[in-house]
Amino acid sequence: MALIQRHPLLTSACLSIGVLASSSLMAWDGVVDKQSFTLDNFTTQGGEAIPDITVGWEAYGELNDARDNVILITHFFSGTSHAAGRYEADGEPTGYWDAIIGPGKPLDTDEYYIISSDTLVNLNAHDPNVTTTGPASINPDTGEPWGMDFPVVTIRDFVEVQRELLESQGIESLHAVMGASMGALQAIEWASAYPERVERLISVIGGGVADPWLLATLSAWAAPIRLDSNWNEGDYYDGEPPTKGLKEALKLVTLNANHWQWANDTFNRDWADEGRDPAKDINAHYAIEQTLDDIAAARAQTSDANHFLYLVRANQTFMAGHGDSLEAGLSAIDAPALMLYSENDLVFAPEGVRHTAELIKADGTDVTLETLEGNRGHLDGVVSIDQASDTLREFLK
Amino acid sequence: MALIQRHPLLTSACLSIGVLASSSLMAWDGVVDKQSFTLDNFTTQGGEAIPDITVGWEAYGELNDARDNVILITHFFSGTSHAAGRYEADGEPTGYWDAIIGPGKPLDTDEYYIISSDTLVNLNAHDPNVTTTGPASINPDTGEPWGMDFPVVTIRDFVEVQRELLESQGIESLHAVMGASMGALQAIEWASAYPERVERLISVIGGGVADPWLLATLSAWAAPIRLDSNWNEGDYYDGEPPTKGLKEALKLVTLNANHWQWANDTFNRDWADEGRDPAKDINAHYAIEQTLDDIAAARAQTSDANHFLYLVRANQTFMAGHGDSLEAGLSAIDAPALMLYSENDLVFAPEGVRHTAELIKADGTDVTLETLEGNRGHLDGVVSIDQASDTLREFLK
Structure with missing residues (x-):
């Protein structure tokens, strides 16, 4: 209301938006319309040309006339643009951050235009709700899938595609950019590369650089895919895909992204099959193994193994600003930052997150560092985000 | 000296032992003589017969006449009986616990007879200093390697072989049993199964049961081997072994047994090959990846993939006492316990170690719980054991 009092010219417009936003007609109904964005002649940060790129995107809430109520959500490694809402009018919400995005929620769709896009080389390439460009896409120059000829892409490339998508909607500045894990890397890169466009940075379970531990962890995730003989150096699109290797890779992701507290709170020592004692049958399993296998097998159905390898690499190459030093990359950030x-x-590693906060803060930028509690470890940034609701609401004001 | 004063009859014997032990002739010179122990007609806890078993063993110090100065050392997953000393007179000591075993050290070879044996299905089956029986051994009934027809063996089976080895030397009781990780499981099982024979239990980085987190972690370790097409359901002894899968399995062990502090203290973001930028070449690597690959590749040369799978299973099946409840298995322990x-x-998980301590303590058994510091996580129990020297010395008195 302060804005309306100071600028009489805007009164009627703001008022009408205000009235509409508070009516049930205008409030976001939670049904998501998946859309796609195409870009011709994209050049990667590494200097490689990709003739055309298409990524999916979705948005919740309404873009205001000033186009300054935008919150960009950037997704995690195994995630998609589907941060909130439902695809079917009569379905349940299936967005990963439904807890905090919606009418009256901390990321309030009555107030903000919240937009999210599938990254390049999105893992879920074979999910009908995902649109992405990567090794599984057709290279227009050959008419065949790119496979391992697809150029290496980086977090900064993801950011550049998002920038183009936003500009196509006339959006030049972000009220906030927020992401978890690989999404945090994109959010940090946004704030570092475009400090004049980012008003608030919300980094969840991520840091300013892929540290050696993360380099090695990602390497271990990739290994099962390369071990699967069906992988065939990435050339499997006209044969059997490396589903077994991909499944084991996804199992490692699930395990590493959780914590022993979760495993021990959730599971016991039951056998997978009541009639097959693991102490007597070397090929028998425990229930927890079978559950993790089943989850991974289901996810492998809509995932692409080469995309997994390219995502591993995109994360490995990350250092904010991609310059000579992490200090420079992080000191470029001017936006107040909330780091969960x-x-x-x-x-x-929590040490790395705290170090990132210190480097952003070094030149006086405001940083709020807050821990998330739970038994899921890394994944508490996704599944337990509601505990940060008050903090988020306050930070976004 | 108090003992000598109280028991005049023992004076001369004790004195002569004392004199000899302090002379350079009697003190253990650190050179290890690897020996082997064979047992016919072993029956596993699961009821399966193994016609013959041979395991390697080594000892440091002298067995006294009363045969009551024995400390049994039980080894970890990727370990061997080589806890201390050197195989060549002019070589450097290469035992994993040289820091605490030797003349005047906490596990004092001037005082104790310290013995250690290779387990069944020892990982390092192709190491010339290791003798073990497992899937890579010849099944005398067929004249072929056992492969996956080898029966599942458990931690208790390891203990039973050790018991037979000790009895073959006339040893009926242990001054202490001590082991790290899988070695801790064996030590705990010894104290639970044979409370009348174990005077002191020293469990390092291990607990009373394989909890769900450990079940899943071990499962993830095994996966790369089964993915390698050379594995061939375990039938590879007349062809190419699954070295790539085994290497990736060993890499996961190295990574999980360490901690992010170690990775980030030890490595940086250097590329493996100065001329190959991972941001431009999807098949290029970082230095930490290459180092972990190289370590794993070297270890794979002397390891056996099927043995790895059988060790995974031996660890997975572990619950102290192997009865209906962990409480019963741990309450059977009477020996004072030191848990590091x-x-x-x-x-x-540290929570599991503390829970194990509580259950041992529940009926009044004395338990000392002490943390090890360092940046290696699990591995601090092996590489940083010297910090517990005073505690060990005191506990062994």
């Missing part, structure tokens, strides 16, 4: 993290994170 | 562990252990 878990002390039990086994993927992004 | 790391709060940063990513293999044996």
Whole structure:
């Protein structure tokens, strides 16, 4: 209301938006319309040309006339643009951050235009709700899938595609950019590369650089895919895909992204099959093994193995600003930052998150560092985000 | 000296032992004589017969006439009986616990007879200094390697072979049993199964049961071997072994047994090959990846993939006492227990170690719980054991 009082010219417009936003007609109904954005002649940061790129995106809430109520959500490694809402009018919400995005929620769709896009080389390339460009896409120059000829892409490339998507909607500045894990890397890169466009940075369970531990962890995730003989150096699109290797890779992701507290709270020592005692049958399993296998097998159905390898590499190459020093990359950030993290994170070491906060703060930028509690370790940044609701609401004001 | 004064009859014997032990002739010179022990007609706890078993063993110090100065050392997953000393007179000591075993050290070879044996299905089956029986051994009934027809063996089976080895030397009781990780499981099982024979239990970085987190972690370790097409359901002894899968399995062990502090203290973001930028070449690597690959590749040369799978299973099946309840298995322990562990252990959850201590203590058994510091996580139980020297010396008195 302060804005309306100071600028009489805007009164009627703001008022009408205000009235509409508070009516049930205008409030976001939670149904998501998946859309796609195409870009011709994209050049990667590494200097490689990709003739065309298409990524999916979705948005919640309404873009205001000033186009300054935008919150960009950037997704995690195994995630998609589906941060909130439902695809079917009569379905349940399936967005990963439904807890905090919606009418009256901390990321309030009555107030903000919240937009999220699938990254390049999105893992879920074969999910009908995902649109992405990567090794599984057709290279227009050959008419065949790119496979391992697809250029290496980086977090900065993801940011550049998002920038183009936003500009196509006339959006030049972000009220906030927020992401978890790999999404945090994108959010940090946004704030570092475009400090004049980012008003608030919200980094969840991520840091300013892929540290050696993360380099090695990601390397271990990739290994099962390369071990699967069906992988065939990435050339499998006209044959059997390396589903077994991909499944084991996804199992490692699930395990590393969780914490021993979760495993021990959730499971017991039951056998997978009541009639097959693991102490008597070397090929028998425990229930926890079978559950993790089943989860991974289901996810492998809509995932692509080469995309997994390219995502591993995109994360490995990350250092904010991609310059000579992490200090320079992080000191470029001017936006006040909210950093949420878990002390039990086994993927992004809490020490690294705190170090990132210190480097952003070094030149006087405001940083709020807050821990997330729970038994999921890294994943508490996704599944337990509601505990940060008040902090988020306050930070976004 | 108090003993000599109280028992005049023992004066001369004690004195002569004392004199000899302090002379350079009698003190253990650190050179290890690897020996082997064969047992016919072994029956596993699961009821399966193994016609013959041979395991390697070594000892440091002298067995006294009363045969009551024995400390049994039980080894970890990737370990061997080589806890201390050197195989060549002019070589350097290469035992994993040289820091605490030797003349005048906490496990004092001037005082104790310290013995250690290779387990069944020892990982390092192709190491010339290791003798073990497992899938890579010849099944005398077929004249072929056992492969996956080898029966599942358990921690209790390891203990039973050790018991037979000790009895073959006339040893009926242990001054102490001590082991790290899988060695701790054996030590705990000894104290639970044979409370009348174990005077002191020293459990390092291990607990009373393989909890769900450990079940899943071990499962993830095994996966790369089964993915390698050379594995061939375990039938590879007349062809190419699954070295790539075994290497990736060993890499996961190295990573999980360490901690992010170690990775980030030890490595940086250097590329493996100065001329190959990982941001431009999807098949290029970082230095930490290459180092872990190289370590794993070297270890794979002397390891056996099927043995790895059988060790995974031996660890997975572990619950002290192997009865209906962990409470019963641990309450059977009468020996005072020293439990050393790391709060940063990513293999044996510290919560599980503390729970084990509580259950042993429940009926009044004395338990000392002490943390190990360092940046190696689980591995601090092996590489940083010297910090517990005073505690060990006191506990062994």
